[in-house]
Amino acid sequence: MTSQGDYSVVVDIDDEGDLGDLDYNPDPEFQNTNFPSASGNVSTPGRKPATPGLPPNSSAPGKLHMWDINFYAQFFDLNTNDLLVRCKAALYPKANFLDVIDGNPDLYGPIWITTTVVLVLFLTGTLAHYFNGGELPGGGKYDFRLLTGAAGLMYGYTFIIPVALWGALKWWGGEAGILEVACLYGYANLVWIPVAVGSISTITILNYVFVALGFAMSATFLFRNLFPIVSSTDAKTAKMLLIVAVAAHAGLAITIKILFFQHKSPVKKT
Template sequence: MMSGNYTAIDNEKVSGSVPAAPDQGHVAVKFADSDLQTFPPSEAQGKISGASRPPRDADDTFSKPVSGSEEAQQSSWFRTFTIAAYKPYFDVDTADVLERIKYSLFPFRGTFTEKTANSPDLYGPFWICTTLIFVAASIGTFVTYVAHKLKKEQWNYDINLVTWAAGLFYGYVIIVPLCLYVILKYFSAPAGLVQLFCLYGYSLFVFIPALCMSVVPLDIFRWVIAGVAGFMSATFLALNLRAHIMSAGERWFFIVAGIFVLQLALAVVLKFYLFTVSV
C-alpha cells in the first residue's frame, strides 16, 4: 500500500519519462514581412479610416480588360445598350431640375452649359417633351370641346393631335442635336452629345406656359405668345452655344445663326398647328 508521504520530483531524470524543458524566459517571435495585401477587417469590428481602405479597384484589377484591347472595345460598345450606361444621366433631384428650368427662362445669362458641363441630364428633357405633348393635346382637346358644346354640335376626340405632337417634340429634341453634333465634329469643335440633348430639352420648357396661354381666343395674342416663346428659346440656345462654337473658326456665326433661325421656325410651326385651334 502506498504511504502517505510523497516525494517531490524537481528536474530529476526518471527512467522512461521526458525531461522537463528549462525555462529560458520570454522568447520574441519575429515574422518576416509579407507581400500579401492586407485587407481591412469587416465592418462589424468597427469603422475604418479612409487611409486603411484598399484601392477601389483592388477586387477587380485582374478582371478588367486591357485598355485599348478588342475586349475593351466590345465591352464599351455593348455597354451602350444597357440601362446602367444611362443611369447617371437620370441621377438628378427636383432641386436640380427646377434650377435648370429657371436658367432656361433667363436666356440672356448664357451660363447654362457651365452649370451642366459636368452633370448633364436626360431626365429633365424627357419630362419636358412629355409634358409638352400632353399639354398640347389637352389644350387643343379642351378648346375644341368647349367650342362644339357652345355650338351644340357633336364632338369627337382627335387622337392624331397626340401622335403629331409626340413626333414633333421627340423628333426635334433628338434629330436636331444629333445633326449639330455631327456638324461641330466636322468643324473640329466637338461638343458632348448628351450635353446637346440636355440643352435642347430644357430650351423647350418655355413653350409649356405659352401653350397654356394659347387658350385665349385672340389670334394676335397667340402670335405674340408664340413669338416671345420662340425668341426666348432661340436666344437661350444661341448664347449658350456661342462660346463653344466660336472655336470652329470663321463659320461660327453661320452655325449660331442657323441654330437661332431653326428654333424660331419651330415656334412658327407650333403657332400654326398647336397655338391655332380650329373648330
C-alpha cells in the first residue's frame, strides 16, 4: 500500500506476481463465446445447436417426414414375439385387440398375413377344383386367374375398406387412427388360412360350414374391436357403420366361397 497525499491505493498481487487479465467490460449483459461444447462443436451466435440423431433440417426431435425411410420403418418395428401375440389375440380374442397393440399398430402383420392368405387361397382353390373333377394341377394346368383374383380381393378389402371406414368416421366427427383400423382388418384375415385348408374337401356342406365359421369368428373379432372406435360418433351413426362393416365382411366370405371353393368359379377358365 502506498500513500500519496490523501489517497491510498491497494493492489492485490498473487503469489507469482501475476496481475492476471484485466478485461474491463462496462456492459453487464452476457457476451457470445466460442468455447467448444462437449461434443466438439463450436456454437455460432444466432444458430441453434443441432440435435444428435436428427437431420440438420429437422425442426423438432422425433418429427419424421414421408420421404424419410424411418417414417415407414416405424410401421414395421415388430419382433417375432409381438407378432405371435397379436396373431393369437386375433384367433382367440380374449382381450380387446386395441389393448393388445397398445397404441403401436403395425403394417408388417397385415401385409404378410394378407399375402399368405392370397397364396393359400390360390393353392387350395386349385386343389378344390381338381378334387371336384377339374384338370390335373400338374402339367401346366394351373389357372393363375385364381391368383390375381385372390390378390385383388384380399388386398382390396384389407386396405380399401379401412380407408373408407376411417374417412366416414372423420366425416361424422369420430376419432380413429387409419393405421389402427388397417391393422385390425389385416389381423382379422388370419382366420381364412385354416378355413381355406379345410375347404379343400369335396363335401359341399363342409365347405359351407368352414366358410360360415370363418365369417363368424372374424366378424365377431371386427365387431368387438370396431365398436369402441365407432362409438366416438353418435349412436345412430355408430350402429349404421357397424352394420355396413359386418355386411361388407359377409360379402367377402360369400365371394371367397364362390370364387375358390366352387367347381364353376367365375374367375377360373372352364
